[in-house]
Amino acid sequence: MRSGRREALWTLSLWLTAAIYSITWCTLFGYDRSVDSLTFVLWFPDWFFWGVVLPWGICTVVSIFFAFCLIQDDPLTSSWDTASEDTPPDDRTALEEEGSV
Amino acid sequence: MFDVIRSSAVPALPGFLIVADAAPAGNPRPTVGYGPIVGLLAVIAVSVWLGARAQQVVRRSSFLSGYFLGNRGLGAWALALTATVQSGGTFMGYPSLVYTHGWIVGLWIAGYMLLPLTAFAVFGKRLAQLSHRTGAITVPDMFRARFASPKLGLIASLLILCFMSVLMVAQFKAGAILMKLAWPSSASLAISEELIGPVDAEYLFGLMIFAATVVGYTLIGGFLASVWTDMFQSVLMAAGVVLLFALVVPTASRAGFDAPTLAAVNVTGRAFASGPGFAEPGRSFLPPTLALSYFVVWVFGGLGTPAGMIRLMAGKNTPTIRRSIVMLSIYNLLIYLPLLVICICARSVLPDLAKSDEVVPRLALWATDGIWGGSLVAGLILAAPLGAVMSTVSSYLVVIASGLVRDVYQHFFRPQASQDEIRRAAQGVMIALGIVAVLANVWPVEYLQTLIVFSAAACGATFFVPAWMLAYWPKATAAGTAAAMLTGAGTILVLLVTGIWLKSHGWQQLIDQRATFSSYYPGGFHPLLFALAASLIAGVVVSRVTKPPPRSVVGRLFLAPPEAAEAQAAGQA
Numbered sequence: 001m002r003s004g005r006r007e008a009l010w011t012l013s014l015w016l017t018a019a020i021y022s023i024t025w026c027t028l029f030g031y032d033r034s035v036d037s038l039t040f041v042l043w044f045p046d047w048f049f050w051g052v053v054l055p056w057g058i059c060t061v062v063s064i065f066f067a068f069c070l071i072q073d074d075p076l077t078s079s080w081d082t083a084s085e086d087t088p089p090d091d092r093t094a095l096e097e098e099g100s101v
Numbered sequence: 102m103f104d105v106i107r108s109s110a111v112p113a114l115p116g117f118l119i120v121a122d123a124a125p126a127g128n129p130r131p132t133v134g135y136g137p138i139v140g141l142l143a144v145i146a147v148s149v150w151l152g153a154r155a156q157q158v159v160r161r162s163s164f165l166s167g168y169f170l171g172n173r174g175l176g177a178w179a180l181a182l183t184a185t186v187q188s189g190g191t192f193m194g195y196p197s198l199v200y201t202h203g204w205i206v207g208l209w210i211a212g213y214m215l216l217p218l219t220a221f222a223v224f225g226k227r228l229a230q231l232s233h234r235t236g237a238i239t240v241p242d243m244f245r246a247r248f249a250s251p252k253l254g255l256i257a258s259l260l261i262l263c264f265m266s267v268l269m270v271a272q273f274k275a276g277a278i279l280m281k282l283a284w285p286s287s288a289s290l291a292i293s294e295e296l297i298g299p300v301d302a303e304y305l306f307g308l309m310i311f312a313a314t315v316v317g318y319t320l321i322g323g324f325l326a327s328v329w330t331d332m333f334q335s336v337l338m339a340a341g342v343v344l345l346f347a348l349v350v351p352t353a354s355r356a357g358f359d360a361p362t363l364a365a366v367n368v369t370g371r372a373f374a375s376g377p378g379f380a381e382p383g384r385s386f387l388p389p390t391l392a393l394s395y396f397v398v399w400v401f402g403g404l405g406t407p408a409g410m411i412r413l414m415a416g417k418n419t420p421t422i423r424r425s426i427v428m429l430s431i432y433n434l435l436i437y438l439p440l441l442v443i444c445i446c447a448r449s450v451l452p453d454l455a456k457s458d459e460v461v462p463r464l465a466l467w468a469t470d471g472i473w474g475g476s477l478v479a480g481l482i483l484a485a486p487l488g489a490v491m492s493t494v495s496s497y498l499v500v501i502a503s504g505l506v507r508d509v510y511q512h513f514f515r516p517q518a519s520q521d522e523i524r525r526a527a528q529g530v531m532i533a534l535g536i537v538a539v540l541a542n543v544w545p546v547e548y549l550q551t552l553i554v555f556s557a558a559a560c561g562a563t564f565f566v567p568a569w570m571l572a573y574w575p576k577a578t579a580a581g582t583a584a585a586m587l588t589g590a591g592t593i594l595v596l597l598v599t600g601i602w603l604k605s606h607g608w609q610q611l612i613d614q615r616a617t618f619s620s621y622y623p624g625g626f627h628p629l630l631f632a633l634a635a636s637l638i639a640g641v642v643v644s645r646v647t648k649p650p651p652r653s654v655v656g657r658l659f660l661a662p663p664e665a666a667e668a669q670a671a672g673q674a
Contacts, residue, residue, distance in 0.1 A: 004227045005573050011222040015215045019396040026208050027389040031376035035366055038374055040359040043350070043442045045204055045374050052207045053438060056214040060430045063218040067426035071222060073419040076229040 003072040018059055025051035140480025141280065144488050145314045148330045152318025155325035164520040168323035168527065169503040170238045175415045177424035179328050182335035192338060192486035197457040199444035202386045203373035207441050209387050212399035217429035219400045225413050225422045227572035232414035234658055240407045241508040247571050249654045250579035251512060258508040260563050260590055261407045262501055268556040269497035273308060273538045276490045279462060279483060280307025308542055316535035319495040320528050327495035334488030339436060341485030344478060346439050348468040353446035364449035384611050391612055394627030401633060402561030405568060408496045461486060502530040562589035562632030566640050575659045581644025589636030596620045596628035
C-alpha cells in the first residue's frame with residue numbers, strides 16, 4: 001500500500017509540474033498572437049512547440065523512466081485473497097460481527 | 102491531387118459527403134466507392150469473430166469472473182491500449198474541435214501527455230490488489246466489500262448507470278454517422294438530401310446495423326470481447342493516423358511547414374493559430390482558466406471512469422502495469438499530436454465542412470479519391486473510428502450490465518442465482534440498453550464531444566475522491582465515501598442545471614464549446630474542479646464524524662499479508 005501511495009504522489013506531482021509549465025508558457029506566448037509574429041518549428045507554431053510538443057515528449061521519456069525505475073513490483077495476489085468470485089463479497093458476516101453500518 | 106484554393110472555393114452542402122465538397126475541377130464527381138463499406142464490414146466481421154473467441158474463453162472459466170473481468174488475465178498490450186479514454190471522441194470529437202478552433206485544442210488535450218502514467222501509477226496496483234482480496238469483479242462490488250456497506254455499493258451502481266449510459270448513448274451517434282458516410286451509392290446521397298430533419302434513412306440504417314453488431318458481439322463475449330475489440334481498434338486507429346498523415350500532410354504542406362496553418366488562418370482568422378482559439382465573435386474557446394481545468398478534467402475524469410477502473414482490476418501483475426505505461430506513453434504521443442497536424446491540414450484543404458464531427462471520415466474519402474486502391478485505403482481509415490466507437494460502446498455495455506446484474510440483481514434480489522440465470526440477465530440487460538440507445542439517437546444531440554466531456558467529467562467528479570479513499574485511506578467510512586460520491590455528482594449536476602437555466606434566461610456561456618446544453622463555469626473554471634473540491638471536503642468531514650468500517654475488513658485490505666511480512670523478515674535476517 002505504501003509503495004502505491006508513494007508512486008501515486010510522485011505521479012501527481014509530475015502532472016502538476018507539467019500542467020503549470022504548459023499553461024504558463026502557452027498563456028504568455030500563445031494567446032492573442034498576431035500571425036506575422038509567429039515562427040514555426042516543423043508544422044507547429046513556436047508557442048505550441050515549446051509549450052506542448054516539447055513537454056509532451058519529455059513527459060513520455062519521464063513516464064518510461066518511472067515505469068522502469070521507480071515503480072516497484074509488488075504482488076497483486078496474496079493468501080488473504082477471496083477464493084471464489086462467483087458470489088458477491090460477503091459483507092453480511094462482517095456487519096453482523098461489528099454491528100456497523 | 103487537390104490544392105487549397107480549389108477546394109476552398111467549393112461551398113459546403115449539408116448532407117453531402119466529402120466527395121461533393123472536394124471534387125476536382127474538370128473531373129466527374131467521384132463516388133464513395135465500395136472501399137469504405139468493405140472496410141466497415143471487415144471491422145464488424147473481425148469484432149464478431151473476436152466476440153466468438155472470447156465466448157470460448159469465458160466458457161472454460163467461471164461465468165462471472167470470465168464474462169465481467171476476463172479472469173484477471175489482461176496482458177500489457179491489452180491493458181495499455183484499452184484501460185484509458187480512447188474512444189469515438191478520439192477520432193471524431195477531438196478532430197472536430199481542432200478543425201473548428203485550431204492549434205489551441207492541442208493545449209486543451211495536453212493533459213494526455215501524462216495520462217498513461219497517471220492512469221496506471223495512481224490506482225493501478227491498489228485497485229488490482231483490493232479486487233483480488235475482496236473478490237470484487239465490479240467497481241460497486243469493491244466499494245461494497247471495502248466498506249462492508251451494501252448501500253454504498255448500490256449508490257455506486259446507480260451513479261455508474263446514470264453517467265455511463267449517457268456516455269454510451271453518445272457513442273451510438275458516432276457509429277451511425279460513420280456507417281452513413283460509408284454508404285457507397287450516389288442514389289443514397291440523394292435520399293439524404295431530400296429528407297428533412299432527423300429522419301435520415303442512411304443514418305437510421307447505420308444506427309441499426311451498428312447497434313446490432315456491437316450489442317451482439319458484447320453479448321456473446323462479455324468483457325474479453327470488449328477488450329480484444331478495443332485492442333483491434335487501437336491498432337486500426339494507429340494505422341489510420343499513419344495513413345492519413347502520409348496522405349494529407351505532405352500535400353497540404355507542399356509550400357512549407359507553415360502553409361497549412363496560414364491557409365487555415367486565411368479562411369478562419371488569426372485566432373486559429375493562437376489562444377484562446379478561433380470561435381465565433383464574442384466567444385472564447387479556451388481561456389487560460391479553462392486550459393488549466395482541462396488538465397484536471399482529462400486526468401481525474403479518466404481516473405474516475407469505472408470502465409478504466411475495471412480494467413485496472415483485471416491486470417495480471419505489476420510488470421504488466423509497468424510495461425503498459427511505456428506502451429501507452431509512446432502510443433499517445435504518436436496519435437494525438439499527428440492527429441492535430443492532420444486536422445489543421447484538413448482546415449486548409451477542406452475549409453467549409455458543414456459538420457465538423459465528420460472531418461476525419463471526410464478527409465479520408467478526400468485524400469484517397471483518385472488514387473489506385475484509394476477506396477480500400479479510405480475504408481481502412483474509416484474503419485478505425487468505427488472500431489473505436491464500437492469498442493467504447495462495448496466496454497460501457499459490460500460495465501453497465503455488470504453493475505445492474507451483479508450489484509443490483511444478484512445482491513439484492515437473487516443472491517442464489519445460478520450462473521445460467523446471471524448470464525440470461527446480463528444478456529437481457531445488454532439488449533435493453535441497445536434498444537434504449539437506438540431510440541435516444543433517433544434525434545441525436547448536437548455535439549458528440551459535449552456529451553462525452555460532460556459525462557467523463559461527471560464520472561471523475563463522482564468516483565475519483567471515493568476511489569482515493571477506498572485505496573489509500575483506512576479511516577474512510579462508508580458514509581463518508583457515499584457523501585463524496587453524491588456531493589461530487591450533485592455539484593456537477595447543479596452547475597449543469599445552472600448553466601441550462603441561465604441560458605434559458607438569455608445569459609450565454611461564452612467559453613468552451615458551443616453546445617445545446619452547457620454547464621455554468623464559475624470564474625471560467627471547469628465545473629469538475631469545484632465538484633472534486635466539494636467531494637473531497639464532504640468525504641473527509643463525514644468520514645471524521647462517522648463510524649469506520651469493521652477492523653476485520655480494513656485490516657485485511659490495508660495490512661501486508663503474512664507471506665509479505667515473512668519475506669521482509671527473511672530479507673532483514
